[in-house]
Amino acid sequence: MTGDSAAAVRSGSFAPVRTDVVVIGLGAFGSAALWRLAERGVDVVGLERFGVGHPFGSSHGITRLFRVACQEHPGLSPIAGRTRDLWHELEDRYGQELVRQSGCLSVGSPGSTPITGTLAAAAGAGLPVVRLGHDELVARYPQYAGLGATDEAVLDPEAGICFPERAVRAHVRAASEHGAVVYTDTRVVRLELTADGVVAHTPTTRVVARQAVVSAGAWLGQLVPGLPLQPRRVPLFWFRARDPRDEGFALERFPAFIRQLPDGRVLWGHGSDSREGFGIKIGMEDQGHNFSDTDPDEVDRGIHPDTDIAQLSAWVADAFPGVDPVPAGAAPCMITTTPDHQFVVGRPGGDPRLVVAGGDSGHGFKHAAGIGELLAGCTLGETPYTDVGFLSPDRFPASGNGPSPS
Numbered sequence: 001m002t003g004d005s006a007a008a009v010r011s012g013s014f015a016p017v018r019t020d021v022v023v024i025g026l027g028a029f030g031s032a033a034l035w036r037l038a039e040r041g042v043d044v045v046g047l048e049r050f051g052v053g054h055p056f057g058s059s060h061g062i063t064r065l066f067r068v069a070c071q072e073h074p075g076l077s078p079i080a081g082r083t084r085d086l087w088h089e090l091e092d093r094y095g096q097e098l099v100r101q102s103g104c105l106s107v108g109s110p111g112s113t114p115i116t117g118t119l120a121a122a123a124g125a126g127l128p129v130v131r132l133g134h135d136e137l138v139a140r141y142p143q144y145a146g147l148g149a150t151d152e153a154v155l156d157p158e159a160g161i162c163f164p165e166r167a168v169r170a171h172v173r174a175a176s177e178h179g180a181v182v183y184t185d186t187r188v189v190r191l192e193l194t195a196d197g198v199v200a201h202t203p204t205t206r207v208v209a210r211q212a213v214v215s216a217g218a219w220l221g222q223l224v225p226g227l228p229l230q231p232r233r234v235p236l237f238w239f240r241a242r243d244p245r246d247e248g249f250a251l252e253r254f255p256a257f258i259r260q261l262p263d264g265r266v267l268w269g270h271g272s273d274s275r276e277g278f279g280i281k282i283g284m285e286d287q288g289h290n291f292s293d294t295d296p297d298e299v300d301r302g303i304h305p306d307t308d309i310a311q312l313s314a315w316v317a318d319a320f321p322g323v324d325p326v327p328a329g330a331a332p333c334m335i336t337t338t339p340d341h342q343f344v345v346g347r348p349g350g351d352p353r354l355v356v357a358g359g360d361s362g363h364g365f366k367h368a369a370g371i372g373e374l375l376a377g378c379t380l381g382e383t384p385y386t387d388v389g390f391l392s393p394d395r396f397p398a399s400g401n402g403p404s405p406s
């Protein structure tokens, strides 16, 4: 771990271990589950095939968008809200910024999902969003071009951005300080369900536990088959203003946004911060056809001008002409989709040995700590702090019950 090393994070070979709960995969969801379990005093071991805060899964790159009024589902607002509160706790403890509530604009026609979904979620959660009519949007945000005649915006002042690698490290640091033991560079190659628990097998050793929390991101389906999960390769891109003297694309003037263009294309992103060293971030929504399915073990880690950049550059040129449409930086990343684009959080088939978290569908980081709290509670049989039926791993007609006992 960089800058905040904890003695309980180990790599290299180790003798077989016995514990109450083993958490497999320490990205967004798993690192948070590890923290929330350790903070409850549970004997917990975390296993991570790479390092803490690594760039090979779904949780790297300096920033993610953060919103509590989530257009994706009204049931997500309490989870993002719990995440914000838990991250504020860690910010106070470690003096590090994990979430910056610098605002987020949802932009589109009055009937578009960014407008209707955000308004519905904000109303449900009692959040103080501000509706900006077309003329006000144009006057306040001249960076936006190609607006439809009726396009408007919803400004959520409590939304903004969050810092994923930093958050993962902070979760693991807090977990370690509460007694969790973490093994990095440790890949679970098989999860065995036994009569009274689980055995997580690595190539050289094993961890025996009463329960497993499996939060392996794009690799979740390898360890828990039967869930309708599809990993997809979705790169991250950063841009610069065409004119280096143009300060209109700094985060304070160009806040986080989700924007549906008049023809249905959706862009998201946020402005730059030179002190933190991040540029203008812009990406396009998957919409089921902009990116491709991938095998997480074979994911293409190159960036290709024709297939990765050309389309996004054209969209950026249409939507924000002050941005140089040639990206200044890029990194491959993955999301894992489910048929309804919501996560899977809970016990598949009610199995008392197994809790899963995954299917992030490209919008999971803002919920990381809140999901960690749900996972810890589920493991211990607590009543969840919010209704999570819409995240049940069993909501899909054909989903299985996880791996067969062997």
Ligand SMILES: Cc1cc2nc3c(=O)[nH]c(=O)nc-3n(C[C@H](O)[C@H](O)[C@H](O)COP(=O)(O)OP(=O)(O)OC[C@H]3O[C@@H](n4cnc5c(N)ncnc54)[C@H](O)[C@@H]3O)c2cc1C
Pocket: 024, 025, 026, 027, 028, 029, 030, 047, 048, 049, 050, 056, 057, 058, 059, 060, 063, 064, 065, 066, 186, 187, 188, 189, 215, 216, 217, 218, 219, 220, 223, 234, 235, 236, 283, 333, 334, 335, 357, 358, 359, 360, 361, 362, 363, 364, 365, 366, 367
């Ligand atoms: C381009 C892009 C933009 C995004 N933008 C946003 C955004 O603006 N806002 C937002 O909220 N979300 C966003 N997301 C989504 C967010 O990043 C993900 O929802 C989140 O990172 C998923 O976390 P995870 O824990 O499921 O997966 P990961 O963070 O990948 O964690 C899984 C972990 O499991 C480990 N692992 C896997 N297999 C094994 C094994 N066999 N043994 C041991 N360890 C294993 C992996 O190494 C990894 O560390 C974006 C994603 C992408 C790709």
